[in-house]
Amino acid sequence: MARHDRLVMLATLAVLQVLTVVTGVYAMTTDFSLGALTRQTSPTEPTASPPEGSPPPAPVVTSGPVLAQLSVKSGGGPLPTKGTLTRQLTDALGDEALGKRVGAVVLDAATGERIFAAGADTPITPASTTKIVTCVAALASLGPDARLSTRVVQGASPDAVVLVGGGDPLLAGPSARQGGYPKQASLATLASRTAAALKARNVKKVTLTYDTSLYTGPATAPGWKPGYIPEGNVAPVHALAIDEGRQNPRSNTPRLSDPPAHAAAAFARLLRGKGVTVAKSVRPGKAPAGAAELGRVDSAPVYALVEHTLTHSDNDLAEALARHVAIKEGQPASFDGGTKAIIAVLQRLGAAQGVALSDASGLSIRNRISAAALAKLVAMAGSPASPGLHAVASGMPIAGFSGTLGNGRRFTGRDSRGQVGLVRAKTGTLNNVNTLAGLATTKDGRLVTFAFLADQVPVNAEPVLDRLAAIVARS
Known part of the structure; x- marks a missing residue:
């Protein structure tokens, strides 16, 4: 039964990626049917590190398809055993490749209960996982069909x-x-x-x-x-x-x-x-x-722009979305106005704690976001109570198949390749910074969200982050 629940949840996650013109849902190039998975490659994350790149009124209109309501549920399975998960994650977090400052959180998507936390509230340079924050704010402020x-x-x-x-x-x-x-x-x-x-x-x-x-x-x-x-x-x-x-x-x-x-x-x-x-x-x-x-x-509608921003880690589009949020929220359409507007939207959502921004794309080394804040936002985006935010979940790359997780370098280790297709997550990479935040289903079909951030990385911690997400997925 556990295997059945896991396949059902995998199918549910696949639905997040399928959008059509009639319903506001489109079919992505990845074949994500249960019968076959076709690996897609895409450019690496466009960042600065080694590869992971009175004026007229605001021209925003609200026409076009609306994002269809998506069924993202916790599944019928139990929560993973905390003792086992804690032991495995703690062991992986001890890897020297992560450096000395790390934040890690795993949440039950349905209830928000913390299943695991280490350095959860530590402010950490988030790199491109900042785009999760930006995209949540864009959807909440502008609406998915703007x-x-x-x-x-x-x-x-x-x-x-x-x-x-x-x-x-x-x-x-x-x-x-x-x-x-x-x-x-x-x-x-x-x-x-x-x-x-x-x-x-x-x-x-x-x-x-x-x-x-x-x-x-x-x-x-x-x-x-x-x-x-x-x-x-x-x-x-x-x-x-x-x-x-x-x-x-x-x-x-x-x-x-x-x-x-x-x-x-x-x-x-x-x-x-x-x-x-x-x-x-x-x-x-x-x-x-x-x-x-x-x-x-x-x-295209904002929900499609959000999906593109997250799948391809598009810095230019993230900054544009932030400026439109600024205009909608009555702030100047600038870096300062955009970040202030994003925080104001997050405050309305009850999710601003642990977020400090200087830009919307994550290129700024001045940004600070806690693992707790990111995991909470991912859970919010996947909740049936927030249908307008679901494009954040559907836009996240699929491990081993799409976007910045489909570049042939991620989820290839022996301790993570078994979870290919079972993790959706946004990557983040700058010099000495590696981050990963997203969602996965446990072996018993429970939907959980996670955030793993490290900003004192000696060289490259991507394989360790993949291993951490894989541990969550197979817990």
């Missing part, structure tokens, strides 16, 4: 147009490949709609400016290392960008120093290709208040 909009409006005269950045870093440029998940808004589509609107007004020649005023403050965060942008881990954060500020959408490097100017230049070329003459000079400017809209494209 979208980010990029617009073109009329300028001060009928022959002037303004490209208005809406904070959608996934906006696809002319050379981007289409067809992946989530579906990206397209700059080419925006140009086509704008050209059609101009031709309907008999306007054949325009000047073009671009408005990035949705965001404020610096484009890099406190605690970011100088190498993050040149190494391709993140682009400078602006309200207007295509292909996440990449010069080549198929490569993390180089990242552009001025993503808005690059996006506007690409838009001008696309308009010219549609028969609209665009003045040679394309400059930053401000959209007039109440300007008529000539064209608009919307991003």
